[in-house]
Amino acid sequence: MGVHKVKRVVNILHMYPDLLNLYGDKGNIECLKKRLEWRGIEVNVKSCTFQDNSIDLDNTDIVFLGGGSDREQKIVCEALLKQKQRLKEYVENSGVLLAVCGGYQLLGKYYQLEDEKIEGLSILDIYTEQGKKRLIGNIVLHNDEIGADIVGFENHGGRTYTGNYKNLGSVVKGYGNTGKSGFEGVVYKNVFATYLHGPLLPKNPKLCDHILKRVLEKKYPDNSSLAPLDDETEIKANEYMKEIILSK
Amino acid sequence: MKAKLAVLAAKAAALAAGAAGGKSSSMPGAVALRICPNLIEVLSKQVRKGIIVTCGTNGKTTTNNLMCSALEGKGYKVVCNKLGANMINGVATAFALAAGSDGRIDADYAAIEIDEASAPKVFKYMRPDVMVITNLFRDQLDRYGEIDITADLLKSAIEMVPKLTLVLNGDDPLCAQFGVKENRKSVFYGISEQVLPQTDDTKEGRFCPVCGAQMWFDYYHYSQLGKYECPKCAFKRPRIDVEVKNVDLGTPMRFTINNKPMVLNYKGFYNIYNMIAVYAGLSALGEDTNDFQNLLKGYKPQIGRMEEIVLCGKPVILNLAKNPAGFNQAIQTVLTDKRKKDIIIAINDNANDGRDVSWLWDVDFELVADEYMNTLTCTGKRLYDIALRFKYSDVKVDEITSDMKSAIEKAIKTDSEVCYVLVNYSAMYTTEDIMLELKKKYGGA
Numbered sequence: 001m002g003v004h005k006v007k008r009v010v011n012i013l014h015m016y017p018d019l020l021n022l023y024g025d026k027g028n029i030e031c032l033k034k035r036l037e038w039r040g041i042e043v044n045v046k047s048c049t050f051q052d053n054s055i056d057l058d059n060t061d062i063v064f065l066g067g068g069s070d071r072e073q074k075i076v077c078e079a080l081l082k083q084k085q086r087l088k089e090y091v092e093n094s095g096v097l098l099a100v101c102g103g104y105q106l107l108g109k110y111y112q113l114e115d116e117k118i119e120g121l122s123i124l125d126i127y128t129e130q131g132k133k134r135l136i137g138n139i140v141l142h143n144d145e146i147g148a149d150i151v152g153f154e155n156h157g158g159r160t161y162t163g164n165y166k167n168l169g170s171v172v173k174g175y176g177n178t179g180k181s182g183f184e185g186v187v188y189k190n191v192f193a194t195y196l197h198g199p200l201l202p203k204n205p206k207l208c209d210h211i212l213k214r215v216l217e218k219k220y221p222d223n224s225s226l227a228p229l230d231d232e233t234e235i236k237a238n239e240y241m242k243e244i245i246l247s248k
Numbered sequence: 249m250k251a252k253l254a255v256l257a258a259k260a261a262a263l264a265a266g267a268a269g270g271k272s273s274s275m276p277g278a279v280a281l282r283i284c285p286n287l288i289e290v291l292s293k294q295v296r297k298g299i300i301v302t303c304g305t306n307g308k309t310t311t312n313n314l315m316c317s318a319l320e321g322k323g324y325k326v327v328c329n330k331l332g333a334n335m336i337n338g339v340a341t342a343f344a345l346a347a348g349s350d351g352r353i354d355a356d357y358a359a360i361e362i363d364e365a366s367a368p369k370v371f372k373y374m375r376p377d378v379m380v381i382t383n384l385f386r387d388q389l390d391r392y393g394e395i396d397i398t399a400d401l402l403k404s405a406i407e408m409v410p411k412l413t414l415v416l417n418g419d420d421p422l423c424a425q426f427g428v429k430e431n432r433k434s435v436f437y438g439i440s441e442q443v444l445p446q447t448d449d450t451k452e453g454r455f456c457p458v459c460g461a462q463m464w465f466d467y468y469h470y471s472q473l474g475k476y477e478c479p480k481c482a483f484k485r486p487r488i489d490v491e492v493k494n495v496d497l498g499t500p501m502r503f504t505i506n507n508k509p510m511v512l513n514y515k516g517f518y519n520i521y522n523m524i525a526v527y528a529g530l531s532a533l534g535e536d537t538n539d540f541q542n543l544l545k546g547y548k549p550q551i552g553r554m555e556e557i558v559l560c561g562k563p564v565i566l567n568l569a570k571n572p573a574g575f576n577q578a579i580q581t582v583l584t585d586k587r588k589k590d591i592i593i594a595i596n597d598n599a600n601d602g603r604d605v606s607w608l609w610d611v612d613f614e615l616v617a618d619e620y621m622n623t624l625t626c627t628g629k630r631l632y633d634i635a636l637r638f639k640y641s642d643v644k645v646d647e648i649t650s651d652m653k654s655a656i657e658k659a660i661k662t663d664s665e666v667c668y669v670l671v672n673y674s675a676m677y678t679t680e681d682i683m684l685e686l687k688k689k690y691g692g693a
Contacts, residue, residue: 024609198606237632
């Protein structure tokens with residue numbers, strides 16, 4: 001008889017998919033979900049929508065905050081400001097949060113637009129300023145901790161200044177946080193925030209598993225192993241894009 | 249004098265490009281505009297009866313060409329940018345090549361499709377009488393930014409022409425918003441009953457374009473098209489002037505327009521919108537629509553719009569879609585075909601496709617894997633992205649290959665009855681060339 005293991009369950013909270021849905025965020029949610037399910041871990045994906053506005057962080061293991069248009073981002077921000085304290089506690093308590101694009105900007109102190117300042121959640125001590133041109137294109141990062149190159153697509157008007165935080169990666173090709181700093185994203189405790197939008201995780205299985213590992217270590221410290229998966233297509237996708245991006 | 253020179257230069261450029269095998273239909277216009285920057289103004293003023301333009305994310309080319317075909321069916325001479333080059337150079341090409349060598353236009357109507365972002369630039373020179381707006385969907389984000397920006401561009405274009413009559417898709421709140429201002433004549437068209445199953449696809453415009461509140465929908469057709477009403481302000485689906493009911497999506501397709509029965513050999517629910525946009529456009533121009541069904545018979549679809557070629561006795565159907573709404577509609581059309589089928593999907597990320605392929609996750613691709621699907625092949629420059637899209641929906645992909653030709657050759661040799669090839673923009677021409685090449689090799693029947 002093998003060691004009897006308790007059934008593991010992971011609850012994902014997708015924040016405002018009705019508002020923040022600009023860049024195929026479904027790709028990230030599906031990737032988190034499937035890579036758990038394929039390992040026999042039960043997954044519940046719940047949505048907090050603009051209408052129900054129900055945020056149950058006590059029973060949440062991963063929070064996902066996506067990107068939206070400026071208008072939609074403002075609506076979300078107003079709703080989320082009321083939950084600011086609880087989200088902050090969740091983060092300080094090592095809750096896992098993946099924030100993409102607009103969601104990344106929202107975590108900071110503010111987003112200074114040309115004619116208006118959108119107040120952020122101040123969960124991270126970072127801020128964003130609108131730049132002259134949008135930074136758009138394929139991007140390659142290197143992340144030492146997971147020992148992998150991360151490929152993705154960025155499209156942002158904001159320049160995000162991240163102070164002394166650890167970054168998601170150093171920019172090998174592309175723009176990153178400000179277009180100049182040479183770094184992309186922020187990693188703080190179990191918060192992963194990035195401008196790489198949409199289907200970031202499917203082509204970066206190592207990053208996805210790194211995040212999932214953090215989830216399991218927090219929830220099941222004695223039972224946090226992740227069985228290996230057949231990632232042939234994912235790795236091919238990653239290397240193929242890297243080759244194309246770096247050859248330009 | 250300048251105009252005449254410009255026309256001649258455009259004609260020469262088109263000849264030279266044609267000889268070199270070029271397909272660009274914007275280059276001759278670019279040459280002409282360099283010689284005569286207001287060429288569009290000079291030539292469009294010579295059009296006798298009226299100018300009708302078509303904008304909108306999906307269905308522009310089909311609607312505009314259908315419009316041209318219907319007007320020609322009535323015996324009129326029509327200037328039209330048939331090949332779909334729809335920025336200012338493409339519009340200039342259409343006028344320059346339609347002009348005689350005396351540099352003058354002999355036409356009753358101009359039917360011109362215009363890229364949304366180019367509309368204000370073109371309207372600086374050309375004052376249309378009627379403007380059709382088909383729909384506004386998320387499209388090529390990395391080129392235009394957000395859908396609000398597109399709506400603002402169209403608004404500014406509309407403001408430039410005070411006497412413009414609008415022909416609007418009343419089922420699309422993002423389109424209908426252009427008609428809420430008083431003092432502007434608007435003709436609304438729409439489909440006034442629920443036809444398709446309700447899916448959970450991208451619904452960009454669920455928020456009231458007037459006040460921002462979330463709207464109520466009685467039903468959706470697809471994306472944000474449907475019957476809607478804002479709970480906060482007075483904005484709602486307008487009274488529909490050209491109204492479709494009694495839809496039967498079989499072959500042939502049947503429905504009624506303002507209670508008149510139509511029987512037409514077209515595929516795809518979305519084609520109803522293209523047809524009634526033309527019907528509404530003709531009414532707005534003051535043309536008779538009693539012979540509408542006959543007028544549509546003369547129309548030959550553009551390449552890549554459910555275009556069928558028979559290879560080894562098997563129909564191979566090529567369809568172009570440029571964005572999530574288009575792909576979702578293509579998939580719905582594939583699903584209505586209950587024959588055993590092979591499916592090939594090609595996704596490119598060239599500049600005219602949009603470099604960003606995030607939208608693949610906003611399309612219900614996994615639906616194609618119904619009980620009638622035989623094999624599934626992923627190809628195009630982003631073959632792995634589409635393969636992963638299927639993998640993470642637990643759909644088995646039979647082949648991932650960058651070779652479209654071998655993919656089609658394999659598909660025509662299986663025991664299926666039909667093969668669908670779904671492509672985005674830049675994959676369309678290469679795929680069509682391959683299909684024609686294979687037709688020579690394998691013949692028709």
